[in-house]
Amino acid sequence: MNGADIAWILISAGLVWLMVPGLALFYGGLSQTKTTVNTLAMVMIAVAVGGVVWFTVGYSLTFSGSGPIIGNLDAAFLHNVSMTKSTRGLSIPDGLFALFQGMFPMITMAIIAGSVVGRMNFKAFILFLLAWMLLVYVPLAHMVWGDGIIASHGALDFAGGDVVHISSGVSGLVLALLIGKRRKVQFLNETNLIATVVGGGLLWFGWFGFNAGSALAADGVAIIAFTNTSIAAAFAMLTWVIMDMVIFKRVRVSGAMSGGVAGLVAITPGAGFVQPASAMGIGIIVAVGAYFATNVLKNRLGYDDTLDAFGLHGIGGVMGGILTGLFASKSLTGQSVSWQLLGTQIGAMVITILLAAIMTIIIAKLVELVTPLRVDEAIEEKGLDYDLHGEINI
Template identity: 70%
Template structure:
């Protein structure tokens, strides 16, 4: 065991955890003020569900056994998980690996909330997340990182393009379509800019642990992933600002933060597999695609993805995964991307994306329908029109003039 590697992975785990309250603040700054508490609650509950289920069975099902789709229960409740040695040939103990990986389902489930805040019954959302983590997140984590189907196919996903962003974005959109539009659907506006900036800043800060920590050691791969994360986010932010200037002749702070997050999503699947110049290109391209998806396509197609969980994470994750197949290099990824003349990786990346989308849509629909038989998926019309904070949580934001 290497002390510096252990320290880095532990710090990275804490950074990923910090992304969840960061996302709560980011989402909360955009939400209708009457539903802000509900937004915070729907994001933060992912910590409780993710942490508990991961400890009980999630880690074992994701990283034990040799199944193509799912693992087994030999490590349930962290049974046999060593705190001093590694069974994976890593320089960190299994306990540190399990802890780090356990932070990812938290932020993944929190992202889903962005599509349905203010109109989904909180009790139903809790039940949905319990089913979703076991039937969507855990199988995808096993297939990509646990030696399952996608890993055996050779799909590249350094830190969660498929497992985190596509799955959460697509599931969020699917859930939003099942529940239906808001009664008073409006365009996305900011009621608390400080919350958006602080929350977005915490997301960006935590993302360094999210991506660079996925190297699972304090080494050159972690340095590359850290650099690529910074470059892609900066390029994404600058691209969004430039297009806001072209379209609106204004620099929108909320847009700048959204552009940075688009760049962060873009580089996640390829953070340790591409060169820095490729990271910059990925940040620019994906930020532009997400800009169009959230400002044009969303409104023309008429779906109500409240806080653009699908636009930012689903669309960004898809294009980030595809561009990883373009820019991956043999030296860094162990396989050659399209830019170096090889088509095979692009086919594998596309197959991984399609499978992730299919699993997310089918299982989200199934889980939602089952939950709907137990409790109503949607809050009552009166609660939605007057705001859900007091009725669902008994709390509200207090403003003083």
Template identity: 65%
Template structure:
């Protein structure tokens, strides 16, 4: 065991956890104020679902056994998961590995909310997440990181291009199509820029643990992943700014943060496998493609991906996965990429993405149909029209705002006349 590696992975786990509240703020800043509490709830509940289900059976099914699609129940309830030693040849104990991996389904499920907020029944979403974690995320984690089918094909995914971003983005799109458009579909707007900046900043900050922690030790690969993460996000943010200026003649803060997140998504599968120059190129390419994916493509097909969960994470994850095959180096990844003459890796990456797409679409659709039999997926039009916050949660952002203002006035009045 290596104390530095244990400390780094534990800190990284905490950073990934922090991304979920960060995403709640980021999404909340774009959401119609009448459904901001609903957005917070749909994102934050992923923390609880992820923690409990991962502990009960998720970790065991993802990281035990040698099946092509799924593991076994050998480590259910963290049974026989040592906290002081590694059975995997790592420099951290199995308990630290299980903890770190358990943070990923939380943020993955939270991303899905972005495609359906403001119109999906919270109760249905809660049940959907439990089933989705068991039948979509866990098998994908096993296929990619647990020695299953996609890993055996030779595809690379350093920190979750397939497992996290493509799976969540595509699932969000499937749900959005099944639910249909909002009664009053509106262009994505920054209702609360402060929340967008703070939430986006927390996402960027947490992503250092997300990517660099995936090295699973404190070593040079962790440093490389950290550096690449920052470079890709920065390059993507600048590129989005330039495109925005060229097309809209404006530079939007919401656009800057969206561009940064797109770069973070794209570098995720490649973070520890490519050189910094490649990370910068990936940030530029993904920013352009995601920009047009969230504007022109979305408008052309007319689907209602409320907060661009598919546009940023689905498209960004696909772009990042393919470019990983192009830019991976033998020195970093242990296998040559396309630019080093091994274009078969690009095919392996593409095949892994195609398997992910088919698997996610089919299973997500089946789960949603099953849930809808017992709990309606979509809220009534009247509830959507008036906002989900008061109807489904009994709280509103305006109420908190008014109470805060009243408290300030009362305090000032008391101090002035005491």
């Protein structure tokens, strides 16, 4: 065991956890005042759901066993998971590996909330997340990171392009389509931008642990992942700002922060697999794509992705996965860029999209048998905060 590696992954686990309240502030600042409490609740509940499911069966089903799609229950409740030794050939103990990986489903499920805040029944959302983590996140994480079928074909996903961003973005969009549009869709100019900037900053800060921590050691791979994360986000934010200046003749703070998030999303699958110059290109390209998705595609197709979870995470994740296949460095991955690698990347994303979309439909239909997915019209009209939570935000 290596003390420096242990310290870095402990810090990284805390940084990834910090991303959840960061996202709560980011989303909360962009929400209508009458739904701010509901937005905060829908994001933060992911910490509880993720923590409970991961400890009980999630970790075991993800990283125990060698099945192509799912693991087994040998390590349920962290049974026989060592806090001092590694069975994975790592310089950190299995218990720390489990702790770090357990932070990822929390932020993944929190992202989904961005598509449906303001109209989804909170009880239904809790039930949805419980089932979604078991039926979407866990098998997908096993297939990608637990030596499952996607990993066996050589797909590259350093820190969660498929597992985190595409899965949550696609599920958020499908769930939003099933629930339907808000009865009054408003494009607000009066938002709490202080919360959005602070939340976005915490997301950005936490992302260094998210990506660089995925090296699972304090080494050169962590350094390249940290560097690429910073570069991609910076170039994406600046590109977004330039497009705003050219198209709207003004700079929107919310847009600048969204641009940074888009860059962070896109570099996630390739953070430890590409060179810094490629990270620059990824940031610029994804900013253009995500800008189009959130400002043009969303309006033309008419879907109500409330806070652009799909536009930033779904689209950003797909673009990041493709660009990872195009820009992967042989010195970092051991693989040469080829049509085969690109095909593998696309195949992994297709599996992710199909799994997330199909299971979201099934889970939503099952939840609807227990409780309505959507709140009553009267509650939606006056805001969900007091009726669902007994609290209001001033």
